[in-house]
Amino acid sequence: MSAAATPLATSSRKREQKKDVHTISLFVKNEPGVLVRVAMVFSRRGYNIESLVVSPAARDGFSRMTITSSGDPAILEQMIKQLAKLVDVVRAIDHTHDDAYETEIALLKLRCSPEERSEILQIAEHFNAKVVDYGRNSVVLRVYGSSEKLDAMTALLRGFDVAELVRTGKILMARGIGAT
Amino acid sequence: MESRMPSGAEKLIQCLEREGVEYIFGLSGGAAIPIFDALVESSINLILVRHEQGAVHMADGYARATGRPGVVLVTSGPGATNTVTGLLTAHMDSVPIVVITGQCVTDMLGKDGFQEADVTGITYAVVKHSYLVRDSADIPRITREAFYISTTGRPGPVLIDLPKNVSQGPCDAPFVDDVELPGYSIPGRADPEDIATAAAHLSAARKPVLLVGHGAVIADAGKAVIGLAEKLHSPVVNTLLGKGAVDETHPLHLGMLGMHGTAYANKAMDDADLIMSIGSRWDDRITGKLDEFCLGAIKIHVDIDPAEFNKMVRPDVCLMGDARLVVEDLLPLVERGDTDEWIERIKVWRKRYPLKYPKQGGLRAQHVLDRLDALTEGRAIISTDVGQHQMWAAQFCRTTTNRHWMSSGGAGTMGFGFPAAIGAQFGQPEKEVWAVVGDGGFQMTQAELATAAIHGLRVKCLIINNNYLGMVRQWQELFFENRLSGVELEGNPDFVKLAQAYGIKAFRIRRPADVDRILRAAHAYDEGPCVVVAEVVKEDNVFPMIPSGAPFSSMIVEKPKEKLDKPVGST
Numbered sequence: 001m002s003a004a005a006t007p008l009a010t011s012s013r014k015r016e017q018k019k020d021v022h023t024i025s026l027f028v029k030n031e032p033g034v035l036v037r038v039a040m041v042f043s044r045r046g047y048n049i050e051s052l053v054v055s056p057a058a059r060d061g062f063s064r065m066t067i068t069s070s071g072d073p074a075i076l077e078q079m080i081k082q083l084a085k086l087v088d089v090v091r092a093i094d095h096t097h098d099d100a101y102e103t104e105i106a107l108l109k110l111r112c113s114p115e116e117r118s119e120i121l122q123i124a125e126h127f128n129a130k131v132v133d134y135g136r137n138s139v140v141l142r143v144y145g146s147s148e149k150l151d152a153m154t155a156l157l158r159g160f161d162v163a164e165l166v167r168t169g170k171i172l173m174a175r176g177i178g179a180t
Numbered sequence: 181m182e183s184r185m186p187s188g189a190e191k192l193i194q195c196l197e198r199e200g201v202e203y204i205f206g207l208s209g210g211a212a213i214p215i216f217d218a219l220v221e222s223s224i225n226l227i228l229v230r231h232e233q234g235a236v237h238m239a240d241g242y243a244r245a246t247g248r249p250g251v252v253l254v255t256s257g258p259g260a261t262n263t264v265t266g267l268l269t270a271h272m273d274s275v276p277i278v279v280i281t282g283q284c285v286t287d288m289l290g291k292d293g294f295q296e297a298d299v300t301g302i303t304y305a306v307v308k309h310s311y312l313v314r315d316s317a318d319i320p321r322i323t324r325e326a327f328y329i330s331t332t333g334r335p336g337p338v339l340i341d342l343p344k345n346v347s348q349g350p351c352d353a354p355f356v357d358d359v360e361l362p363g364y365s366i367p368g369r370a371d372p373e374d375i376a377t378a379a380a381h382l383s384a385a386r387k388p389v390l391l392v393g394h395g396a397v398i399a400d401a402g403k404a405v406i407g408l409a410e411k412l413h414s415p416v417v418n419t420l421l422g423k424g425a426v427d428e429t430h431p432l433h434l435g436m437l438g439m440h441g442t443a444y445a446n447k448a449m450d451d452a453d454l455i456m457s458i459g460s461r462w463d464d465r466i467t468g469k470l471d472e473f474c475l476g477a478i479k480i481h482v483d484i485d486p487a488e489f490n491k492m493v494r495p496d497v498c499l500m501g502d503a504r505l506v507v508e509d510l511l512p513l514v515e516r517g518d519t520d521e522w523i524e525r526i527k528v529w530r531k532r533y534p535l536k537y538p539k540q541g542g543l544r545a546q547h548v549l550d551r552l553d554a555l556t557e558g559r560a561i562i563s564t565d566v567g568q569h570q571m572w573a574a575q576f577c578r579t580t581t582n583r584h585w586m587s588s589g590g591a592g593t594m595g596f597g598f599p600a601a602i603g604a605q606f607g608q609p610e611k612e613v614w615a616v617v618g619d620g621g622f623q624m625t626q627a628e629l630a631t632a633a634i635h636g637l638r639v640k641c642l643i644i645n646n647n648y649l650g651m652v653r654q655w656q657e658l659f660f661e662n663r664l665s666g667v668e669l670e671g672n673p674d675f676v677k678l679a680q681a682y683g684i685k686a687f688r689i690r691r692p693a694d695v696d697r698i699l700r701a702a703h704a705y706d707e708g709p710c711v712v713v714a715e716v717v718k719e720d721n722v723f724p725m726i727p728s729g730a731p732f733s734s735m736i737v738e739k740p741k742e743k744l745d746k747p748v749g750s751t
Contacts, residue, residue: 028363029362029363032312033300033304033310033312036301036304037304040304040305044305074490077490078487078490078491081486081487081489082487084486084487085485085486085487086363087308087309087329087361087363087364088363089363090362090363091363
């Protein structure tokens with residue numbers, strides 16, 4: 001699983017689906033309604049968007065969307081063509097098998113006793129997570145990196161009392177001079 | 181004296197005039213009053229309809245008959261939502277229309293104001309593109325973009341939602357000629373390597389079929405396709421919407437294929453070693469069961485919309501581009517194939533499985549349509565509704581000229597035929613235009629009799645009246661043990677009297693012996709619209725038929741003796 005759907009669940013069944021997770025990058029005109037038009041391409045086929053990141057692009061008036069969704073590659077291929085067909089979508093690229101740098105940030109809030117805290121901090125240190133809030137009975141961790149790394153850390157912390165988990169969803173950029 | 185700054189509405193109408201708009205089909209209402217006001221002094225003719233759905237179908241028929249975009253103007257809320265069926269119809273069939281909807285003032289958006297509807301939200305799924313105009317300064321740019329997007333590439337409907345304060349407010353923005361749409365490109369010529377590959381396949385084929393779809397009509401590719409067919413000596417079939425691109429009376433033409441296509445067209449498809457689709461999207465009405473669709477054939481797919489490639493079938497060669505340009509580029513590269521045996525085989529099928537209908541047992545729709553075809557000699561524009569009459573018209577009225585056949589193919593919209601014929605008649609005033617409709621669909625938009633009457637249009641409306649929703653009745657008879665449910669149209673009006681109530685000339689055909697005489701009289705009548713009511717036998721079936729979702733081999737050419745399984749296709 002790449003992202004926010006049910007990130008704490010890392011059963012073998014979920015792992016098997018990993019091969020079908022696609023990361024799609026869109027370069028869009030920042031017009032009202034563009035998000036709805038994009039979302040409708042997925043909802044029409046009954047596909048879930050598993051994560052979605054929208055942010056301003058380097059060029060004024062344009063935005064970036066990074067979407068992860070899983071499903072039949074043939075259907076996703078057709079959906080990407082339907083996304084590219086939208087007037088407000090300048091580019092739609094499936095980066096699933098591309099050489100691209102990917103990253104994601106997660107925030108985790110754990111309820112913990114002082115005894116549990118040291119083990120949590122050990123795990124955090126291993127994943128280069130930073131403690132961004134340190135309370136009497138709680139700790140908030142921030143970690144970034146590949147979605148798989150975030151999956152692994154959240155899985156290890158599942159043995160503790162995870163109060164909240166927020167993930168940004170994956171963003172990526174093509175390496176070298178290739179377009180994202 | 182300085183001239184007054186135009187309002188947004190006046191600017192909009194000026195933009196429409198610059199686009200060459202002759203007619204606007206519409207119905208007024210509160211939020212659209214400023215736009216209707218601006219029309220008072222315009223050269224554009226306003227055609228006032230009786231229901232907004234009728235306006236959209238008229239604009240659609242106008243566009244299909246002329247190739248120019250049809251324009252609709254309605255008010256907010258229910259006025260706008262009444263256009264949704266028409267938008268779907270145009271969207272499914274790639275018809276260029278621009279629909280302008282009034283909207284409540286921007287300050288009231290999202291606050292449930294009177295006659296407010298989130299029209300862009302409601303219509304996202306049925307438009308090629310849409311705009312909610314928030315600033316009157318955007319009107320010239322948006323109008324230009326709307327027409328550009330609607331008419332180019334794969335055409336389609338574009339909606340402009342115009343709040344009342346934007347149309348009422350001043351607009352001094354200059355007119356716009358050039359569009360800047362980085363996310364929109366229009367394919368022209370296909371990749372030369374793909375063209376060469378396709379040409380090699382075509383030249384090598386022994387049993388080719390050229391499958392002509394609506395894209396060939398839109399691109400006006402007919403002449404090029406005939407050239408290709410004659411050079412290859414290849415038979416041609418067309419989809420329901422491909423009718424007219426290539427003259428259906430051409431010796432190489434096998435008529436329509438698919439669920440109710442001719443047996444010889446379907447047999448040719450099933451046995452072909454190469455099929456080239458030219459602007460058809462391999463709709464489920466023509467492929468039947470996809471897993472068994474033309475397995476032995478090399479498939480070449482010509483389409484301007486790359487999203488159609490690999491959607492239904494996985495073609496061996498995809499040619500992205502304008503249908504006419506692609507076929508023209510193929511022409512010099514192909515060689516005359518060795519198809520004599522193939523053509524002979526098809527001749528046998530044509531002889532063995534002709535289109536036919538019983539000559540006894542009362543008045544038959546097929547008879548009326550067969551005679552209409554003979555009378556009009558393929559020169560009339562024919563606009564059908566949806567159902568049995570539509571399939572019979574497609575079979576028996578052979579279309580010889582491009583843009584002379586219109587029908588709601590993708591959406592299957594009942595109520596389309598008559599208003600679309602009105603729109604076509606406005607666009608082609610010199611042509612003879614016939615609406616061919618059933619009693620069910622006609623009643624959905626019959627209010628437009630008034631529109632035809634007040635403009636003295638010479639449009640002719642042939643109502644095939646069997647007092648049934650006949651196609652559903654046919655399915656219930658064949659697949660549901662004749663358990664009729666929701667198909668009997670009790671309480672139909674006397675359509676002759678109905679037409680007369682609008683001051684419209686009306687004829688009635690009761691007996692086979694009346695057919696020629698009355699069709700000739702209607703054909704000759706030129707003082708205004710006329711209605712011909714053919715009181716046909718109640719229970720009749722369209723054959724040939726490939727049950728929905730079944731392979732070509734399941735085609736039935738007459739009523740089967742044994743009980744049939746329920747169809748597995750979605751509709």
